[in-house]
Amino acid sequence: MAAGSALQVGHYRWFYRSTNVNGAPVLRITVLITFQKAIELVTKATEEDRNKNYEEALRLYQHGVEYFLHSIKYDTQGERAKDSIRSKCLQYLDRAEKLKEYLKKGKHKKPVKDGESHSKNDEKKSDSDSDSDDPEKKKLQSRLEGAIVVEKPCVKWSDIAGLEGAKEALKEAVILPIKFPHLFTGKRIPWKGILLFGPPGTGKSYLAKAVATEANNSTFFSVSSSDLVSKWLGESEKLVKNLFELARTHKPSIIFIDEVDSLCSSRSDNESECARRIKTEFLVQMQGVGNDNDGILVLGATNIPWVLDAAIRRRFEKRIFIPLPEEHARLVLFKLHLGNTFHELTEEDLKSLAARTEGYSGADISIVVRDALMQPVRKVQTATHFRRVRGPSRTNPEVMVDDLLTPCSPGNPGAIEMSWMDIQSDKLYEPPVTMSDVLRSIATSKPTVNDEDMKKLDKFTEDFGQEG
Numbered sequence: 001m002a003a004g005s006a007l008q009v010g011h012y013r014w015f016y017r018s019t020n021v022n023g024a025p026v027l028r029i030t031v032l033i034t035f036q037k038a039i040e041l042v043t044k045a046t047e048e049d050r051n052k053n054y055e056e057a058l059r060l061y062q063h064g065v066e067y068f069l070h071s072i073k074y075d076t077q078g079e080r081a082k083d084s085i086r087s088k089c090l091q092y093l094d095r096a097e098k099l100k101e102y103l104k105k106g107k108h109k110k111p112v113k114d115g116e117s118h119s120k121n122d123e124k125k126s127d128s129d130s131d132s133d134d135p136e137k138k139k140l141q142s143r144l145e146g147a148i149v150v151e152k153p154c155v156k157w158s159d160i161a162g163l164e165g166a167k168e169a170l171k172e173a174v175i176l177p178i179k180f181p182h183l184f185t186g187k188r189i190p191w192k193g194i195l196l197f198g199p200p201g202t203g204k205s206y207l208a209k210a211v212a213t214e215a216n217n218s219t220f221f222s223v224s225s226s227d228l229v230s231k232w233l234g235e236s237e238k239l240v241k242n243l244f245e246l247a248r249t250h251k252p253s254i255i256f257i258d259e260v261d262s263l264c265s266s267r268s269d270n271e272s273e274c275a276r277r278i279k280t281e282f283l284v285q286m287q288g289v290g291n292d293n294d295g296i297l298v299l300g301a302t303n304i305p306w307v308l309d310a311a312i313r314r315r316f317e318k319r320i321f322i323p324l325p326e327e328h329a330r331l332v333l334f335k336l337h338l339g340n341t342f343h344e345l346t347e348e349d350l351k352s353l354a355a356r357t358e359g360y361s362g363a364d365i366s367i368v369v370r371d372a373l374m375q376p377v378r379k380v381q382t383a384t385h386f387r388r389v390r391g392p393s394r395t396n397p398e399v400m401v402d403d404l405l406t407p408c409s410p411g412n413p414g415a416i417e418m419s420w421m422d423i424q425s426d427k428l429y430e431p432p433v434t435m436s437d438v439l440r441s442i443a444t445s446k447p448t449v450n451d452e453d454m455k456k457l458d459k460f461t462e463d464f465g466q467e468g
Contacts, residue, residue: 038067042092054099061096065089140235140242153209160203160210161336161362162329166320169194170207173297173318174215178252193286193298193315195260197305197465198322198457199449201363204301207322208256211299219250225262228278236274237281244285244296251295260300264312279309286315303453305460319465321457324361324449330354333362337369343433353438359447368441375437376430383407385415386423394426404429 045060068089072082157167173191177184184190196204212220221243228239247253257263264279286298300316302308313319325333331354338345345353357365386405393399406429408415420428 038064038071041067042088045092049095049099054103058096058099058103061092061099065092065096068092137242140239153213155206155209155213157210157214159336160206161332162325163203163207163322166196166207166322167210169318169320170211170299171214174211174218174254177295178215178217189294191297191317192293194300194318194320195305195308195313195316196299196301196320196322197460198303199324199361199453200303201361201448202322202324203362204322205258206362208258208299208301211254211256215252215254218252218254219247221247221253221255223255223257224259228263229274233274234277237277240278240281240285244293247296248293252297253295254297254299256299256301258301259303260312261302261304261307264300264309265307266309279312283311283315286312304456305465306456313464321461321465324359324454325365327354327358330357330360330365333365334369337366338373338433341373341433342430345433345435345438349435349438353435353442356439356442357447359449361447361449364445364447364449368438368445371441371445372433372438375440376433379407379431380420380428383420385410385412385417387412387414387416389429391429403427406431 041060041064045057045064048054048057048060068085072085157171160167169191173194177190196207198204208222212222223243228236228243230236230239243255247255264282267276267279286293298316305313305319331350334350334353357368360368385408387408388402389404389406390400390402391404393401405416405418405423405427410417
């Protein structure tokens, strides 16, 4: 074959040309696989894929990837170009695998054979019509299925200090109708909407976790505004509607909407049309004509109940104020947050701490205790001297050993100058949490609720709510 001529073999074009190496003629074979051919194949494959001609699209994807791989091997010189082509090949192969699985499952509609009855054709046609209507609904409901709490939070009623009124109302609305359905017949029906309102950090969301744990046979939906608000016109209200339809399918159901004020604030002339439609759909779904909400409880929580729309407020039949914890509740909170951590606090110390934390929310007390629990760690970190003490072995707590080290002041008898870096991990004996540690944390951690917010909440409770 003459030098410079070409021969087409399969997918490849072989070019022959002769060169001189050290004065001797050598035949060099160069394989050229054009990018243009590969690009044409994948472009055509994409078009066939879009037109739902999946078999042809699969074939074209495979051929296109084959061309690209050969171009990596022979034509492309730069590593960056090779990486770019490899990433594209991975995308096309991934799509080809999905098409292959789709075709294996036999999802293609087979054409109707001649001689089949019209009724059968009509039946199939109606099935296909319903299938064409379902995808959007299924897509919206699949987005909302992530809001279903599958794993229970493991929060018991006993884990919540105080709030007896709120707990009784929730048991009355959730637990009793599930356990004793015969109690709620005739005119006696359970509550359909409960609003928990109060200052931040008082346990509203924690109560919802307890409901999710205790209501064993019910489906718990935990919904936020991000689950229901969409950038597409008309999709947000469809999400609200599908949420309630999903709850009706899985009833008995509890829909918990945290920070409900972000979705259901007062309607006004300045708000967007999208926000108004979401509120309207909420109103219709919670208590509208033709909507059966038996077995569905809508549980809302908010820190600013006065911004809720009046119609939404009316649909929350029980509006329960979750106040700041009282002194006996604060005592229980200190005990709960300390748990089994090594400490030297007596019952009298805990009562004194509960009296000192007037105006603190449950979250504030949690932060105080967490900071106090870190004080022994800080002592270990800053200590310059340690002394030997007797205590349980880290490997076997039932065995007592005498070579544990704990921080001490330089003047203590038996003090050894060293830092925590010099101690083996199983030889450290952590100092207990003391009263002075907690007092130091109280001095640096201030309450997060101010008097102005409490006045607004007290006014709302006086007008619309009940004490929890």
